[in-house]
Amino acid sequence: xTAARTHLVWDWNGTLLDDxxxxxxxxxxxxxxxxxxPVTADEHRVxxxxxxxxxxxxxxxxxxxxEAFGALERVFHDAYRAGLTTCALAADATTAxxxxxxxxxxxxxWFHDELVPTVHTYGLTPHFTRVDGLRATVGGGLKAQWLxxxxxxxxxxxxxxxxxxxxxxxxxxxxxxxxxxxxxxxxLSDPVRLRTSGHPVAxxxxxxxTLATTLP
Numbered sequence: 001x002t003a004a005r006t007h008l009v010w011d012w013n014g015t016l017l018d019d020x021x022x023x024x025x026x027x028x029x030x031x032x033x034x035x036x037x038p039v040t041a042d043e044h045r046v047x048x049x050x051x052x053x054x055x056x057x058x059x060x061x062x063x064x065x066x067e068a069f070g071a072l073e074r075v076f077h078d079a080y081r082a083g084l085t086t087c088a089l090a091a092d093a094t095t096a097x098x099x100x101x102x103x104x105x106x107x108x109x110w111f112h113d114e115l116v117p118t119v120h121t122y123g124l125t126p127h128f129t130r131v132d133g134l135r136a137t138v139g140g141g142l143k144a145q146w147l148x149x150x151x152x153x154x155x156x157x158x159x160x161x162x163x164x165x166x167x168x169x170x171x172x173x174x175x176x177x178x179x180x181x182x183x184x185x186x187x188l189s190d191p192v193r194l195r196t197s198g199h200p201v202a203x204x205x206x207x208x209x210t211l212a213t214t215l216p
Contacts, residue, residue, distance in 0.1 A: 004213070004214070004215055004216050005102075005159075005160055005161055005162045005179075005180060005212070005215055006102040006103065006160050007102055007103045007104070007105070007154070007156055007160050007161045007162075008100045008102060008103070008104045008105075008161075008162055008163075008164065008209070008212060009104075009105050009106070009107050009147070009150065009151075009161055009162070009163040009164070009179070010097075010104060010105070010106045010107070010128075010163075010164055010165075011106075011107065011108065011163070011164065011165030011166060011167075011170050011187075012106055012107075012108035012110060012115065012119070012133075013108060013109070013110055013187075013188065014165075014166040014167070014184075014186075014187030014188035014189070015090070015164060015165050015166045015184055015187050015205070016089055016090055016093045016097075016106070016124070016205070017087055017089060017090070017122075018087060018088055018089060018090045018091075018186075019084075019087045020041060020044075020045075020187065020188055021041065022080060022083045022084065022086060022087055023044070023080070023188060024039065024040070024041045024044050025079065025083060026076045026077075026079035026080040026083065027039060027044060027076060029075060029076065029079040030056075030072045030073075030075040030076040030079070031059065031060065031072075033071075033072070033075045034060065034068070034071075034072065036059065036060045039059060042190075044188070045188060045189055045190040046190040046193070047059065048167075048188060048189065049168070049169075050141065050142050050143070050167075050169045051141055051142065052069075052073075052141075053069045056069065056072055077111075081114075084118070089122055089124075090186060090205055091204075092204055092205050092206045093124075093205055094124075095205075095206055096204075096205035096206045096208065096209045097124070097127050099206055099209045099210070100209050100212070100213070101213065103129050104127055104128055104129065105128050105129050105130040105131065105132070105150065105154060106119060106124075106128050106130070106131045106132070107132050107133075107143070107146060107147060107150045107163075108132070108133045108134070109133070109134050109141075109143055109146070110133050110134060111133055111134050111136075112132060112133030112134060112135050113133070114133070115131065115132075115133030115134075116131055116133065119131050129154065130150065130153060130154055132146070132149075132150045132153070134146065142169060142172070142173070143169050143170060143172070143173035144172060144173040144176040144177070146173075147163070147173040147174070147176070147177055147179075148176070148177050151177060151179075157178070158174075158177035158178030158179040159178050159179070161174075161177070161179040161180070162174075162179060162180045162181065162182065162212040162215055163179055163180070163181045163182075164181070164182050164183075164184060164205070164208045164209070164212060165181065165183065165184065165187075166183065166184045166185075166186070166187025166188050166189050166194075167183075167187070167188060167189045168183075168189065168193065168194070168197055170183065171183060171197055171199045180200075180212075180215045181199050181200075182199070182200045182201070182202055182208040182209075182211045182212050182215075183197065183199050183200070183201045183202070183208075184201075184202055184203075184204075184205060184208050185201060185202070185203050186203065186204070186205075191203075200212075200215070
């Protein structure tokens with residue numbers, strides 16, 4: 001089987017890695033550190049967006065400057081790291097990876113130096129021609145610029161590429177480089193928001209790969 005687009009870029013958090021519960025727990029630890037009220041998983045899925053500083057400001061009901069955002073992010077990531085060993089891959093992640101007929105890579109907005117060994121721990125490294133995470137000290141921004149760099153390092157044009165991710169930020173990043181995107185409803189975003197985006201949507205990763213192989 002030959003894909004119309006020959007390269008697949010996977011998202012990590014909320015896509016290949018099933019970490020919604022951990023993300024919500026870590027978010028609530030961060031909110032509690034500044035007197036904020038906790039959010040539920042459903043509320044997080046509906047209201048989360050990038051830049052993350054805007055999400056924090058909305059949920060806390062006040063402006064969040066750079067210093068405050070940095071402090072919240074440190075608390076979040078400490079709590080996230082502490083619980084990471086509790087996370088499993090999405091149920092059909094390995095099956096979906098095996099189903100793609102072309103080359104594959106992984107791009108995450110999680111910190112690069114932590115992402116690479118984590119992906120290796122799950123036994124996925126051999127499947128990817130490249131694994132890239134965020135090369136910055138503070139995260140929370142948009143994915144588009146990092147996808148452009150990722151594809152440049154791979155020597156790929158966006159027209160060769162489809163991205164599978166769980167957020168509208170993934171879709172926006174794909175559009176920005178001329179790639180296509182299939183959105184996965186099992187991750188960190190509200191499925192209703194994804195279904196109204198105009199992008200192809202799948203409820204499983206294997207379904208997302210099936211859709212990806214048909215995109216022009």
